[in-house]
Amino acid sequence: MRLFLILFALVAALFALSLTIGPARTGPLDSLAALFVGGDGPLPMVMREIRLPRALLAALVGGGLGMAGAALQGYLRNPLAEPGLIGVSGSAALGAVLALQAGLTATASLGLPLAALLGAVIGVFLVIGLAGARGGSLTLILAGIAISALASALTSLVLNLSPNPFAANDIVFWMMGSLADRSMTHFWLALPFVAVGGILLASTARGLDALTLGEDAAETLGLSLTRLRLLVVLGTAAIVGGATAVAGAIGFVGLVVPHILRPFVGAQPSRLLWASALGGAALLLIADISVRVILPDRDLKLGVVTALIGAPLFLHLIFKTRRELP
Amino acid sequence: MSLLTLRDLAATLRNRPVFSNVSLTIDEGELVGLIGPNGAGKTTLMRAALGLLPRQSGQSSLAALSTAERARAVAWMPQAREIAWPIPVERLVALGRLPYLPLSGKIPAEDRAKIDAAIAHLGLEAFRTRAASRLSGGEQARALIARAIAQDTPLLMADEPIAGLDPAHQIATMQVFADLAATGRSTLVSLHDLGLAARHCTRLILLAEGGILADGPPQDVLTDALLARAFGVTAWHQHTPSGPVFQPLEVL
Numbered sequence: 001m002r003l004f005l006i007l008f009a010l011v012a013a014l015f016a017l018s019l020t021i022g023p024a025r026t027g028p029l030d031s032l033a034a035l036f037v038g039g040d041g042p043l044p045m046v047m048r049e050i051r052l053p054r055a056l057l058a059a060l061v062g063g064g065l066g067m068a069g070a071a072l073q074g075y076l077r078n079p080l081a082e083p084g085l086i087g088v089s090g091s092a093a094l095g096a097v098l099a100l101q102a103g104l105t106a107t108a109s110l111g112l113p114l115a116a117l118l119g120a121v122i123g124v125f126l127v128i129g130l131a132g133a134r135g136g137s138l139t140l141i142l143a144g145i146a147i148s149a150l151a152s153a154l155t156s157l158v159l160n161l162s163p164n165p166f167a168a169n170d171i172v173f174w175m176m177g178s179l180a181d182r183s184m185t186h187f188w189l190a191l192p193f194v195a196v197g198g199i200l201l202a203s204t205a206r207g208l209d210a211l212t213l214g215e216d217a218a219e220t221l222g223l224s225l226t227r228l229r230l231l232v233v234l235g236t237a238a239i240v241g242g243a244t245a246v247a248g249a250i251g252f253v254g255l256v257v258p259h260i261l262r263p264f265v266g267a268q269p270s271r272l273l274w275a276s277a278l279g280g281a282a283l284l285l286i287a288d289i290s291v292r293v294i295l296p297d298r299d300l301k302l303g304v305v306t307a308l309i310g311a312p313l314f315l316h317l318i319f320k321t322r323r324e325l326p
Numbered sequence: 327m328s329l330l331t332l333r334d335l336a337a338t339l340r341n342r343p344v345f346s347n348v349s350l351t352i353d354e355g356e357l358v359g360l361i362g363p364n365g366a367g368k369t370t371l372m373r374a375a376l377g378l379l380p381r382q383s384g385q386s387s388l389a390a391l392s393t394a395e396r397a398r399a400v401a402w403m404p405q406a407r408e409i410a411w412p413i414p415v416e417r418l419v420a421l422g423r424l425p426y427l428p429l430s431g432k433i434p435a436e437d438r439a440k441i442d443a444a445i446a447h448l449g450l451e452a453f454r455t456r457a458a459s460r461l462s463g464g465e466q467a468r469a470l471i472a473r474a475i476a477q478d479t480p481l482l483m484a485d486e487p488i489a490g491l492d493p494a495h496q497i498a499t500m501q502v503f504a505d506l507a508a509t510g511r512s513t514l515v516s517l518h519d520l521g522l523a524a525r526h527c528t529r530l531i532l533l534a535e536g537g538i539l540a541d542g543p544p545q546d547v548l549t550d551a552l553l554a555r556a557f558g559v560t561a562w563h564q565h566t567p568s569g570p571v572f573q574p575l576e577v578l
Contacts, residue, residue, distance in 0.1 A: 077410035210424055213473070214408030220376060221477070222397030222425040267411040267457070 003264050007278035011059060014285035018055040021292050022046065053184045058288040059281040060187065061179070061247045064194040064239035066280015067273055069254025070261075071201040074208035074269030075232045076137050079262070082255035086140065087147030088123045088237040092244035093175060094151040094158075095119020100170050101158050112174075113189055113245035120241025123147055128233060136215060140229065177248035177303030179288050186246040193242025198277070200235030204228055205270035212269065250303045252310030253280050259317055283309070328353050328387070329481040329512050330375060330400075335384035337367065337374045344370045345536050348384070352481065352514060357500075357507045359527035360516040361547075363557055366533045368516040369405055372483050375514075376402055388481075397425035401477035405485035405516075407466050412457035415469050419444055422476030444476035447502055449495075464491045471499060475506070482506065482513045488522065500526035524548055524563065524572035532556055544570065554578055 019035060020028035026043060035047040068083040075081075083089065096116040104111030130143035155175075162168040207228040210218035219225055243250065257279040258272055265271035287305045294300060328351045336346035344367040352358055360368050374382045377389025377396070388400055401422065409418065422444065423437040433441070445451060448468045453461060458469050471487050482503070488496045500522055503513040507528065517523055523530055523544065530547040532540040534556035540547045545563075553561050553574075561574045 077408075206424060206427075210421060212408075212410045212413060212418070213421060213470070214404060214406060214410070216373070216378060216404040216406075217402060217408070219378060219393065220397060220400065220402035221421065222394045224393055262411070266417060267413045268417060269411065 003261075003275060004278070007275060007282065011278055011281045011285065014282055014289065015055050015059055018058060018285050018289050019047065019051050021289055022051055023296060049183065050181075053182050053187045054179050054288065055285070056184075056187050057179050057182055057190065057246060058284045060190060060194050061243040061250065062253055062284025062287075063277040063281035064197060064243050065250065065253040066257040066276035066278075066283070067198060067201055068236040068239045069280070070258040070269070070272045070276035071204060071208065071232055072236055072254070073258050074272065075204070075211065075228070076141065077211060077214075079259055080255070082251075083236055083240045084148065084249075084251065084254070086124070086144040086233060086236055086240075087127050087151065088120050088240045089244050089249055090148040090151035090155075091123025091126070092116040092120035092241050093249050094155050095122075096174060096245070096248070097155050097158050097171050100174060101162060101164075101167050103167070105170075110185065110189065113186065116245035117193070117241055119151075120237060120244065123151065124233065124237035124241070127237075128230070131229075131233075137229075140233070173299075173301065174248050175303075176301035177250040177306070178291075178299070178301050179247055180291075180299060182246060190242040190246040193238045193245075197235045197238030197240075197242065200231050200238065201273060204231045204235070205273055207231075208269035208273070248301075248303060250284070250306055252306045252314070253283055256310045256313050256317075257283055260313065330514070331385075331387040332375055333385040335371070335374055335382065335386055337370050337379055337382045339370060339379075343536065345533065345538075347537050348533075350531065350538065350541060352512050354480070354510045354512060355507045355528075356512040357503050357526060357528045358512065358514045359523040359530045359544075360514060360533060361518070361520060361523055361530055362516075362533035366556075367536075368533055369485050371533060372402075372485055372514065372516065376400065376483065394425065397477070397479075399479055400481045400483055401474040401479045403470055403474040403482075403484040403487055407463070407470055409459040409466060409470070412459045414455050415450055415453045415458045415461070415472075416441065416445065416455065418458040418469050419450075419472045419476050422473045422478070425477065440478055441476050444472040447475060447505075448472040449498070464495060467491060468495065468499070471502070475502070480511055482511065482515075484513065484515045486516055486518070488515075488517060488519065496522060520548060520561070520574060521572045524570045544572075548572060 020031045031047055034043040065083055072081040072083060073079055095118050096112050099105060099112045099115035104115060127143045127147050131139045159168055159171060207223045210221045210223045215225055258276045261275045261279050262272055265275050287302055287309055290305050291300045291302055330352040333349050335348040337344045362368050373379055375386045375388055377386060388396055391399055420441050426437060448471055450469060450472055467487060467490060474482055488499050504526055506513055527544055530544050531538060532547050539556055540552050548563055553559055558578045559574045560576050561572060563572045
């Protein structure tokens with residue numbers, strides 16, 4: 001409970017901080033006042049149309065990815081699992097890349113996110129179909145790897161054959177992930193997917209706890225493994241699909257956040273779900289703030305920063321794990 | 327009332343028949359030892375009885391239940407002692423109460439009492455807050471037995487629960503199962519230590535040659551002829567003032 005309050009306060013503080021940072025030089029209190037009091041001046045416009053969707057998306061995407069990472073690690077009983085493992089982020093990226101290549105983004109502003117969502121949906125059905133209705137976690141990993149590899153090969157193929165260097169440039173930058181220049185429309189587009197995914201994953205909490213004892217023991221504790229797997233895959237896919245559609249590929253959040261928070265929740269998978277949702281929101285807000293503070297004049301990409309923050313954290317954890325080994 | 331009824335149960339793994347025509351009944355208050363050489367199908371028999379095998383034929387009263395009903399009828403401790411995360415021992419034992427908990431996840435006082443009783447029964451008080459996955463193998467086994475006991479089902483099935491335990495804890499664990507039998511709960515336990523089986527079990531089932539070779543009180547199952555046939559060993563078996571003593575001697 002205390003951890004929940006600390007994380008919640010952290011997310012709230014970072015959210016407020018994120019709202020006060022931007023190229024428009026205004027005092028933090030003025031900015032927040034403009035957001036809440038409103039009015040028609042340029043500052044309320046900036047707050048409502050630029051900074052608010054950016055902060056909301058950072059919290060939403062980060063929270064979703066953190067929770068999906070915790071759920072997937074719990075389901076696979078492997079601390080190295082991450083949301084991209086089931087192949088949905090790869091197939092969503094392929095959808096987005098095809099949209100960029102086809103020039104859909106020029107004709108329809110939501111063409112790219114919708115194409116990414118379509119890619120995610122196709123990806124998740126392929127993974128579920130390949131992994132089979134019944135079966136252990138191994139077939140799921142294999143199916144995920146197969147779909148990821150195929151999607152990344154096709155993405156490379158599109159880049160390879162792209163006759164248009166500008167499209168190729170766009171594609172490369174899009175794949176780095178970013179929250180710059182997103183509108184509230186993007187937020188409303190991603191929200192239902194992330195919310196539904198979050199609800200699906202929240203319903204797996206008890207099952208993930210039972211899986212601590214292995215699949216056999218969990219099944220005799222009254223758990224339907226088939227149902228659990230479907231919930232985990234669909235929940236993760238909804239979150240990753242929604243997040244990738246609006247923010248591009250953002251790595252490391254789903255991998256690192258559950259890893260950092262696990263000791264603080266007594267390693268219990270069910271409690272880790274909530275903690276990782278809050279922790280993921282906090283990490284992505286930090287990353288998105290850093291993007292704007294470190295190099296305000298250059299378009300530093302969010303996915304680059306999460307990897308730059310995440311990799312050293314991960315290295316630290318590796319060394320900690322090594323020390324604990326006998 | 328019978329807690330488990332198997333009729334003509336047969337199992338096939340990878341097109342290899344493991345056993346067939348297995349019929350047996352376990353009543354209240356029994357401590358049944360399932361013995362047999364390696365590969366005889368002890369684990370497969372237990373998993374088939376639980377309905378965990380994808381392909382099996384015949385009838386099992388437990389396999390006929392729904393998943394939720396089965397969770398209240400039988401607790402299962404698999405041979406692979408999996409503890410995926412370093413959760414505290416008391417949380418691990420509390421997992422046994424999952425089938426009964428309200429959706430809120432709060433643990434009511436009576437469930438808490440059953441968890442405490444199971445922890446006390448296995449002598450795990452000193453380990454309550456220790457990370458279960460970092461305990462020694464024998465301590466992990468005891469924590470997992472406590473978890474299965476906390477499930478508080480009429481029948482407990484455990485696959486080699488005492489393998490890897492020190493002698494004191496082997497005896498203490500068999501005594502825990504005997505205590506359960508005294509309160510009307512039954513245990514089906516597979517084991518290789520025939521000495522402990524002879525001393526503690528009320529009944530032995532010998533699984534070999536693709537079926538049940540013998541089923542009855544220990545002295546009727548651990549005969550020279552059956553031991554030679556199933557295990558290929560000779561043994562010394564006597565009733566002494568300190569109870570039955572069984573010691574395998576030589577390989578035939």
